Amino acid sequence: MIEVENLTKQYGAVRAVDQISFRVDKGEILGFLGPNGAGKTTTMRILTGFLPATSGTARLAGFDVFENSLEVRKRIGYLPENPPLYPDMSVEGYLDTVARLKLLPSDRRKARVDAAMEMARVTEKRRELIKRLSRGYKQRVGLAQALVHDPEVIILDEPTVGLDPKQIIEVRHLIKGLAGDHTILLSTHILPEVSMTCDRVVIINQGRIVANTPVNAPGQDRGTEIVMVEVKPGGGGAGQVRTLLERIPGVKRVRTEPPEGTGRVQARVECESGRDLRSRIAADLVAQGHELLELRASRVSLEDIFLQATTQEPVEAGATEKIIAGGER
Amino acid sequence: MKGTNAVFRKEMSLYFVSPIAYVAIGAFLFLAGLFFQGILAEATEYSMRAAMQAMQFGTPFEIDVPGETMRGFFGVTGTILLFIVPMLTMGSYAEERRRGTMELLMTSPITDLEIVLGKYLAALSLFLIMLLPTALQMVILFKASDPVPPWRLLVCGYIGVMLLGGALLALGQFVSSLTESQIIAGIWTFLLFLMLWVVDFVVRGSAGSVAGDVGQYLSILKHLNDFIRGVVDSSNLIYYFSLIALGLILTLRSLDSMRWRRA
Numbered sequence: 184m185i186e187v188e189n190l191t192k193q194y195g196a197v198r199a200v201d202q203i204s205f206r207v208d209k210g211e212i213l214g215f216l217g218p219n220g221a222g223k224t225t226t227m228r229i230l231t232g233f234l235p236a237t238s239g240t241a242r243l244a245g246f247d248v249f250e251n252s253l254e255v256r257k258r259i260g261y262l263p264e265n266p267p268l269y270p271d272m273s274v275e276g277y278l279d280t281v282a283r284l285k286l287l288p289s290d291r292r293k294a295r296v297d298a299a300m301e302m303a304r305v306t307e308k309r310r311e312l313i314k315r316l317s318r319g320y321k322q323r324v325g326l327a328q329a330l331v332h333d334p335e336v337i338i339l340d341e342p343t344v345g346l347d348p349k350q351i352i353e354v355r356h357l358i359k360g361l362a363g364d365h366t367i368l369l370s371t372h373i374l375p376e377v378s379m380t381c382d383r384v385v386i387i388n389q390g391r392i393v394a395n396t397p398v399n400a401p402g403q404d405r406g407t408e409i410v411m412v413e414v415k416p417g418g419g420g421a422g423q424v425r426t427l428l429e430r431i432p433g434v435k436r437v438r439t440e441p442p443e444g445t446g447r448v449q450a451r452v453e454c455e456s457g458r459d460l461r462s463r464i465a466a467d468l469v470a471q472g473h474e475l476l477e478l479r480a481s482r483v484s485l486e487d488i489f490l491q492a493t494t495q496e497p498v499e500a501g502a503t504e505k506i507i508a509g510g511e512r
Numbered sequence: 513m514k515g516t517n518a519v520f521r522k523e524m525s526l527y528f529v530s531p532i533a534y535v536a537i538g539a540f541l542f543l544a545g546l547f548f549q550g551i552l553a554e555a556t557e558y559s560m561r562a563a564m565q566a567m568q569f570g571t572p573f574e575i576d577v578p579g580e581t582m583r584g585f586f587g588v589t590g591t592i593l594l595f596i597v598p599m600l601t602m603g604s605y606a607e608e609r610r611r612g613t614m615e616l617l618m619t620s621p622i623t624d625l626e627i628v629l630g631k632y633l634a635a636l637s638l639f640l641i642m643l644l645p646t647a648l649q650m651v652i653l654f655k656a657s658d659p660v661p662p663w664r665l666l667v668c669g670y671i672g673v674m675l676l677g678g679a680l681l682a683l684g685q686f687v688s689s690l691t692e693s694q695i696i697a698g699i700w701t702f703l704l705f706l707m708l709w710v711v712d713f714v715v716r717g718s719a720g721s722v723a724g725d726v727g728q729y730l731s732i733l734k735h736l737n738d739f740i741r742g743v744v745d746s747s748n749l750i751y752y753f754s755l756i757a758l759g760l761i762l763t764l765r766s767l768d769s770m771r772w773r774r775a
Contacts, residue, residue, distance in 0.1 A: 271530060
């Protein structure tokens with residue numbers, strides 16, 4: 184539904200978006216994850232026809248966003264980072280205005296405005312002036328605005344910013360409910376948002392795509408299982424522990440590091456997917472006379488990917504935390 | 513032109529909930545009424561004095577009171593507009609940019625030209641609504657005059673004022689599209705109008721030279737004078753229509769450059 188190829192956007196000397204390519208299939212929810220200033224908003228603005236790209240192509244429902252901008256815009260619902268509201272209009276009046284701007288035929292307008300208000304749960308505020316609404320309601324009116332013309336593609340720039348936790352959950356449910364009939368591209372710098380809402384995630388940093396990976400529901404296989412073990416080696420030391428672990432069928436890779444001075448060995452064992460080797464590992468270690476101190480299963484989480492992808496340069500520990508938590512604002 | 517219509521309706525519905533439009537219209541009608549009354553009183557007094565002198569010296573002396581009143585009124589209306597129009601146009605793009613709704617308009621399936629035309633026609637309509645109540649003064653003037661003054665003066669006067677207003681609105685909307693602050697837009701618009709008003713005065717020393725001629729030609733109220741005298745001259749039509757076209761084209765360019773600027 185959305186095909187982006189080698190898209191580049193240059194602002195003077197700054198390359199906001201650098202040769203990015205990705206695609207979103209029909210009915211899919213794609214999460215656009217990255218620290219602030221990574222190029223998420225710029226990419227979205229190019230897709231919505233607000234900004235022209237410097238080079239590369241973007242197609243939406245088969246239409247080129249530069250050559251057939253109007254056709255593309257008809258098919259897109261877009262919620263920018265700050266909801267584009269007219270504070271002096273009532274919720275209903277505003278949505279009717281947007282429906283007209285989206286060239287919705289007059290016979291469908293009333294029904295679509297009602298449907299959008301229902302979906303975004305703002306029906307009870309329909310007669311209220313937008314300027315009197317709380318931040319959360321304003322955001323939902325912004326969401327209703329993106330849905331009012333029943334677009335094939337919905338592009339949401341940070342849709343949950345400024346909402347309280349209960350509202351965030353509601354909005355996420357709403358977004359999930361829209362998938363299937365609609366293709367959704369949403370951006371966020373909040374990691375859990377992606378794992379909870381999206382089918383796939385594209386991680387973008389400094390204008391480049393650094394990862395493009397499916398997101399699976401918690402508890403499901405993620406490709407690689409990891410077992411962390413800590414032992415007090417009996418004989419042969421760390422080397423022997425390592426050889427022992429590597430010989431277990433199903434183990435792909437072992438990394439050991441003896442913490443200094445403690446006489447212990449920590450090992451990170453990567454196993455093939457879908458195999459739970461914990462009992463085997465424990466049994467083998469004990470059988471060889473090693474003292475097993477700790478054994479726990481871990482998996483490659485989105486967080487690992489995100490951190491790995493966005494911290495190629497040495498970053499202070501504090502700064503890394505900030506990226507995950509989206510520490511700006 | 514469905515897009516133009518959508519933008520037009522949006523603009524009109526916002527005008528009538530915004531206090532600025534009411535304040536501007538109120539101020540205009542108050543000033544127009546005040547000056548009309550003043551001009552009428554002065555013309556009446558002058559004519560009475562003239563009539564008395566005529567009786568004393570036995571020389572016929574006639575003053576065209578309704579004609580003088582109309583000429584004076586349209587002239588002063590032109591000047592008032594230089595102060596009122598910036599209020600009407602200062603927010604038209606600046607506010608959209610500040611609120612982020614420009615992004616909504618520019619990602620809707622409508623062209624930039626449709627946005628510009630919709631906004632311009634809405635401002636023009638508001639301007640005509642503002643002008644409409646002054647017709648009441650004209651009705652009273654025509655009822656009270658015997659013989660009825662020439663219609664030509666009335667029609668040409670209104671055509672001139674509308675063209676002047678149309679040109680000011682187009683220029684004002686362009687200035688509004690350059691900034692996110694409606695206050696800054698208002699100030700710059702007023703300065704621009706002031707320049708166009710006094711440009712002939714500024715270059716008066718160089719009369720006869722090219723600069724002098726250009727200054728005379730650019731002066732925005734000078735072109736109203738022929739209309740006020742009941743004459744529709746094509747050079748004045750060309751002047752005002754050129755300003756309207758210039759304002760709209762510049763606004764269109766300005767929208768285009770919004771798409772290229774770093775947001």
